[in-house]
Amino acid sequence: MSLLRRSLLLAAPALSVGIPVARAKRRIGALSAPEVVEWHSLTCPFCAQFVLTVWPEVERRLVQPGHLAIRFEDFPLDMLALEGAAVMRALEGEAYVAALKRVYGAQHVWIQMPRTQALTEIARVAGIPAIEARRRAEDPALLREIAAERLRAEQEEGVTGTPAFRIGGQILVGVLPYEIFEAATEQAHGRPI
Numbered sequence: 001m002s003l004l005r006r007s008l009l010l011a012a013p014a015l016s017v018g019i020p021v022a023r024a025k026r027r028i029g030a031l032s033a034p035e036v037v038e039w040h041s042l043t044c045p046f047c048a049q050f051v052l053t054v055w056p057e058v059e060r061r062l063v064q065p066g067h068l069a070i071r072f073e074d075f076p077l078d079m080l081a082l083e084g085a086a087v088m089r090a091l092e093g094e095a096y097v098a099a100l101k102r103v104y105g106a107q108h109v110w111i112q113m114p115r116t117q118a119l120t121e122i123a124r125v126a127g128i129p130a131i132e133a134r135r136r137a138e139d140p141a142l143l144r145e146i147a148a149e150r151l152r153a154e155q156e157e158g159v160t161g162t163p164a165f166r167i168g169g170q171i172l173v174g175v176l177p178y179e180i181f182e183a184a185t186e187q188a189h190g191r192p193i
Helices: 003-010 045-063 079-088 093-105 115-126 130-137 140-157 178-189
Strands: 035-040 069-074 164-167 170-173
Touching: 035 045, 045 069, 045 093, 045 178, 069 079, 069 093, 069 140, 079 093, 079 115, 079 130, 079 140, 093 115, 115 130, 140 164, 164 178
Parallel strands: 035 069
Antiparallel strands: 035 164, 164 170
């Protein structure tokens, strides 16, 4: 087991402060649309690049018209990303995606702050009350669940870095261009979009 995986699992003490572990819905798009899964880490500059540069076109041209759905999954690369993911679990659906854009848009600012300040800034930018953010960032059960999800993605899906995408049964890593999403959508529908 890598040092990072071990530290993610061991970082949370055994006692819970009572935040439900249930995963928030971080999926947008029509229920009948083919789904792409995106694994991301809040501290990853390439994830920020994808969300800020490629995602708006994917959302506008494929998701909003109902051709494609996307589910965002956490793959924290460090403790700040793990705790930040716990904070972001206060939001669901479109509210989650809107906050994710704002948080990645401010990443260059909060990434330079000490961890506690960075978490406060993530919560502020996302529109999450500070007390709720603190409770989530300190909830050991929630932190363990997110860390376990990351390990499952690594072991079962073969995710090795971020951003990573499951598109048409394949795992692709990196800032993918819009055209890959369009081609996968057309292939899933069996026709041009």
